[in-house]
Amino acid sequence: MMRLTWTCLLTLVLVTAACEAPGEEPVPAEEAVPALKEVFADAFLVGAALNPDQFYGRDTLGVALITKHFNTITPENVMKWEQIHPEPDRYDFEAADRFVAFGEERDLFIVGHTLVWHNQTPDWVFEDDRGEPLTREALLERMRDHIQTVVGRYRGRVDGWDVVNEALNEDGTLRPTRWLEIIGEDYLAHAFRFAHEADPQAELYYNDYSLTNPAKREGAVRLVQGLLDAGVPVTGIGMQGHYALTYPTLEELETSITTFAGLGVDVMITELDVAVLPRPSEYWGADVTRREELRAELDPYREAFPDSMQQALADRYADFFEVFLRQQEALTRVTFWGVTDGDSWLNNWPIRGRTSYPLLFDRAYRPKPAFFAVVATARE
Ligand code: 9MR
Numbered sequence: 001m002m003r004l005t006w007t008c009l010l011t012l013v014l015v016t017a018a019c020e021a022p023g024e025e026p027v028p029a030e031e032a033v034p035a036l037k038e039v040f041a042d043a044f045l046v047g048a049a050l051n052p053d054q055f056y057g058r059d060t061l062g063v064a065l066i067t068k069h070f071n072t073i074t075p076e077n078v079m080k081w082e083q084i085h086p087e088p089d090r091y092d093f094e095a096a097d098r099f100v101a102f103g104e105e106r107d108l109f110i111v112g113h114t115l116v117w118h119n120q121t122p123d124w125v126f127e128d129d130r131g132e133p134l135t136r137e138a139l140l141e142r143m144r145d146h147i148q149t150v151v152g153r154y155r156g157r158v159d160g161w162d163v164v165n166e167a168l169n170e171d172g173t174l175r176p177t178r179w180l181e182i183i184g185e186d187y188l189a190h191a192f193r194f195a196h197e198a199d200p201q202a203e204l205y206y207n208d209y210s211l212t213n214p215a216k217r218e219g220a221v222r223l224v225q226g227l228l229d230a231g232v233p234v235t236g237i238g239m240q241g242h243y244a245l246t247y248p249t250l251e252e253l254e255t256s257i258t259t260f261a262g263l264g265v266d267v268m269i270t271e272l273d274v275a276v277l278p279r280p281s282e283y284w285g286a287d288v289t290r291r292e293e294l295r296a297e298l299d300p301y302r303e304a305f306p307d308s309m310q311q312a313l314a315d316r317y318a319d320f321f322e323v324f325l326r327q328q329e330a331l332t333r334v335t336f337w338g339v340t341d342g343d344s345w346l347n348n349w350p351i352r353g354r355t356s357y358p359l360l361f362d363r364a365y366r367p368k369p370a371f372f373a374v375v376a377t378a379r380e
Contacts, residue, residue, distance in 0.1 A: 028366075028367065033367055033371075034375055035068050035069050036069040036070065036360075036371075036374070036375070037069055037070055037071040039375050039378045039379075040325075040334070040378060042328075043324070043325055043328040043331070043378070044268075044324070044328055044331045044332055044333050044334055045071050045072040045109055045332065045333040045334070045335075046069065046070055046071060046072070046333075046334055046335075046336075047070045047071065047072030047073055047074060047108075047109070047111070047333060047334070047335035047336070048066060048069075048070050048073060048074070048335060048336045048337075048338065048339045049073075049074045049075070049076040049113075049271065049335065049336070049337045049338055050066065050073050050074070050075060050076060050099065050102070050339070051076050051077070051338075051343060052078065052095055052098075054066060054102075054339065055073075055075075055095075055098050055099045055101075055102035056098055061365040062339050062340065062343070062365070064365075065339055065340070065361060065365060066106075066339060067106055070108065071108055071109060072108055072109035072110070072111060072333055072335060073099070073102070073103050073108050073109075073110060073111065074111040074112075074113045074162075074270070074335055075095075075096065075099045075112070075113055076113075076337070076338070076345075077120070078095040078096050078099055079096050079099070079112050079113055079114065079150070080113070080114060080117065080119075080120040080121075081117070081120060081121040081122065081125065081146065082120045082121060082122050083095065083096075083120070084096055084150060085146055085149075085150070086122065087122075087124070088124060091149060091150075093153060096150075096154075100154055100157055100158060104157065109159050109160070109333070110154075110157065110158045110159050110160075111158070111159065111160050111161070111162065111270075111335070112150070112151070112154065112158040112160070112161040112162065113161075113162045113165070113207075114161075114162040114163075114164075114165040114207065115146070115147050115150065115151070115161060115162070115163050115164070115191060115195060116143065116147070116163060116164045116165065116179060116187070116188075116191045117164075117165040117166060118166065118175065118177035118178065118179065119166075119288055119289065125139075125142060125146075125178075126139065126178040126182060133178075133182060134182060135182075136182055136183050136184065139179075139182045139183055140183055140187075140190055143179075143183075143187070143190065143191060143194065144190075144194045147163075147191060147194040147195050147198060148194055148197065148198040151194075151195050151198035151199050151202065152198040152199070154199075155198060155199040155201075155202075156199065156201065158199075158202060159202065159203060160202060160203030160204070160205060160235075160236070161195055161199075161202055161203070161204055161205065162205050162207040162238060162270070163188075163191050163192050163195050163204045163205060163206065163234075164188050164191050164192070164206055164207070165207050165208070166207070166208050166209065167179075167180075167188060167206070167208065167223070168208055168216055168219045168220060168223065169216075169219070170210060170213065170215065170216055170285065171215050171216070171219070172215040172216050172217075172218050172219020172220070172222070173219060174219075174223075188206070188223070188227060188232075189227055189230060189232045192204050192227065192232045192233055192234055193232060193233070196233040203235040203236055203266070204233055204234055204235050204236070205234070205235065205236040205237065205238045205266075205268070205270075206220070206223065206224055206227075206234060206236075206237050206238065207237075207238035207240060207270055208220065208238070208239075208240060209240040209242050209271070209285055209286040210284065210285045210286070211237070211239045211240070211256050211260075212239070212248035212249075212252040212253050212255075212256045213248070213252070213284075214252070217252075217255070217256050217259060217260075220237060220260070221259060221260070221263065224237060224260075224263055224265065225263055228263065228264070228265070234265060235265060235266055236265050236266035236267065236268055236332065237260045237263075237265055237266075237267055237268075238268050238269075238270035238271075239256060239257070239260070239267065239268070239269055239270065240270050240271035240286060240337075241269040241270070241271055241272035241273070241320075241334075241337075242271055242272075242273060242275070242285075242286040242337070243272070243273070243274050243275070243316075243320065244274060244275040244276075244279070244284065245274065245275075245276060245312055245313070245316050247284045248284075250319055250320075250323055253320070253323055254323050254326070254327065257323070257327045257330050257331065258327065258330065260330070261327075261329075261330035266330075266331075266332045267327075267330045267331055267332070268331060268332050268333040268334070268335070269324065269331065269333070269334045269335065270333070270335050271286075271335065271336075271337040272320075272334060272335060272336045272337060273336065273337045273338065273344060273346060273358035273359055274313060274316055274317060274320075274358050274370075275346055275356065275358055276301075276305075276309060276312075276313055276356065276357050276358060277298065277299065277300070277301070277346070277354055277356050278297065278298050278300065280292040280293075280295075280298055280350060280351065283350075288345075288349060290349075290350045291350055291351075291352075292350045292351050293351065294351045294352065294353060294354070298351060298354065299351070299353075299354040299355060301355055301357065302354075302355045305357045309357070310357075310368060310369045310370070311369060313357065313368070313369070313370045314368070314369040314370040314372070314373035315373065316370075317360070317370040317373050317374050318373040318374065318376065318377050321373075321374045321377040321378075322377050325377060325378065336359055336360065337359075338358075338359050339359065339361060340359060340361040340362060340363055340365055341356060341357050341358065341359050341361065341362050341363050342363040343359070344356055344358050344359055346358050360374060
């Protein structure tokens with residue numbers, strides 16, 4: 001009996017030791033961890049995309065981080081068309097209501113994501129009862145009903161909306177979606193007008209990735225300038241910050257921010273993360289439909305993230321935040337796409353089941369060296 005007990009104890013010690021992966025920082029004292037929203041209070045809002053475990057309160061450690069560090073939130077998925085409006089005559093507001101209540105309970109700036117997109121939008125949206133494509137008028141009416149029902153429900157409570165998401169190709173032309181095909185180029189103008197009618201106070205954004213690429217940047221300028229010239233109420237451009245250790249260049253990032261600000265609209269970094277895993281191809285966008293096969297060499301940090309990589313990530317984040325701080329007049333908000341590394345979509349895209357490290361908090365909810373590097377940029 002005694003021997004068994006000692007064996008158990010020894011096992012416990014060994015298992016506990018194994019949990020302390022080599023190279024991991026000791027947990028910093030709570031008071032040594034400043035709140036991001038306070039560190040950047042004079043510059044811009046700081047936020048995160050949330051999942052249901054967080055806003056339903058199941059992920060209690062995640063909730064503690066959100067409550068401490070962020071003053072703006074975006075729902076990662078629950079306001080997308082297929083979730084909030086799964087069938088023609090059925091809206092499902094349960095999760096979105098909880099998300100909004102979570103933000104109100106903490107007095108956060110609440111962003112709605114997203115009203116008009118080509119992904120996560122059911123096929124029926126574009127079809128009549130017989131499965132035939134809708135006419136332009138019928139699709140516009142369906143878009144109006146969706147936008148006004150959703151925006152109207154949260155009028156005065158959701159502060160800003162990603163009205164149209166990812167409408168541009170990499171070359172800056174309009175993406176050939178069913179919205180474009182059936183309605184025509186003015187589908188964006190209609191979407192913004194419908195949203196404005198439903199909540200005249202809400203900020204309304206065009207949101208996209210790869211907006212640091214010159215051709216796509218120019219496409220966004222043409223698009224948004226055209227909307228503004230036509231009197232369409234666009235208040236901001238959301239630059240999804242799906243970045244990496246070597247992409248984009250800081251110069252391209254800063255040029256995009258200043259160029260967009262020059263249009264007279266707000267600019268925000270809406271989906272920030274920094275990919276650290278090997279890329280299966282030279283594609284740098286964030287098209288969620290792209291998929292690649294898992295190979296061991298593409299998932300090198302399953303067990304631990306080496307110190308050298310932690311440092312590279314920290315340096316990269318510091319570089320980005322130096323640009324953001326320099327451009328604080330233009331930027332209203334910086335939102336991370338997730339809270340901890342364990343939450344990130346990059347664990348499953350473009351390859352399912354990898355172990356990625358793209359955010360400021362690790363899987364054990366601890367601030368990483370990148371967190372402290374970001375904080376340091378505000379104190380230089
Ligand atoms: O992070 C989101 C992930 O959980 C979803 O599976 C995915 C599918 O649509 O969408 C992800 O969020 C995307 C966002 O809505 C728009 N920009 C790209 C984001 C990352 O794919």
